Amino acid sequence: MTWTDPATWYANLPAFHAAAGALITNPVGRVLLVKPTYRDHWAFPGGYVEKDEYPHEACTREVREELGLAVDAGDLLVVDWAPAAGQRPRALIHFTFDCGTLDGLEGIDLPGQELENVAFFPLREVEQRLPVNVVPRVDAAIRARTQHVPVYLAGGTVPRR
Template identity: 45%
Template sequence: MTTSETPPMATPRVAAGALFFDESGRVLLVKPSYKDGWEIPGGYVEPGESPRAACIREVQEELGVSPAIGGHLVVDWAPAQNEGDKVLFIFDAGILTEEARAEIKFGDGELTESRFVAEAEMDGYLPARLSRRIRTAIRARHRGVPAYAEHGDEPQTR
C-alpha cells in the first residue's frame, strides 16, 4: 500500500484525569484559573507519554501531591466541536486523606480552588459531558470493572 492509498486515520487529542474521593464519597473538583467552571485534576497527554503517566504528572503539577494513582475507570470517546476527536481517561485515585488534602498547593497557577462535591451536586459545577463521564467512572469503580464510554455514557448493548 502506498502513502496515497493509506486511508485517513483519527488523530485524537488524549487527556487523563484523576478521580479523588473523600471519606464521604464526594468527588474532588478543581477550579482552573484560565477558564470558567470546574474540572477534575488532569490534563493533556504529552507526546511519548502514557495516559497514566500524564495523570500522575498533572496531579503533581496542579495539586503538589503525589498519591498513588490506580487503574483506569473509564475511557471516553468524546469528540468536541472546534476541538476535534478526543480520547479521555479517568483514573482511580482513591480516597484523598485529610493529611494529603492539607498538603495541596496550587504551585503552577493553573488552579485557584478545590472542593469535594457530592455526585448529586456535580451538575451545578461541571459541563454535562464531564458530569456524565464522572458518573460512568463512579459506576465502574463500584462494579470493579473499567468502562468504555462515548460522550460520557456507556453505549447500550443489544
C-alpha cells in the same frame, strides 16, 4: 487494492487528542474537583497526555503539577470518546483513573497561575459544577470503582449494543 506506503497511510488516519483525569474522593464519598483560572467550570484534576507519555503517567504527572500530590494512577475507571466539538477540532479520548481517597485538603499546593481553587463536593454539586458533557464520567467512575470494571462511554453515554 492499491498498496500505500506506511508513512502515507498513517498520515491520512484521523488524529485525536488524549487526556487523563483523576477520581479522588474523601472518606464520605465527596469528589475532589479543581477550578482552573482559564475556564468557567470546575474539572477533575488532570490534563492532556503529552507526546510519548502513557495516559496513566499523564494522570500522575498532572495531579503532581496541579495539586502537589504524589499519587499513583490506579485502576482505569472510564474511557470516554468525545467527538470534535466547539473550538476543539479533533476528537478527544479521556481516561479517568482511580487515584484513591484523601482525608482532607492538607498537603495540596495549588499553582496560582493555573488553578484558583480545589474542594470536595457531594455528587449533586459535582454535577452542577462540571460541563454537561463531563458529568456522565462521574457516575461511571464511581460505578467502575465499586464494580472493579472499567466503563466505556461514547460522547458521555454508554453505547447501545
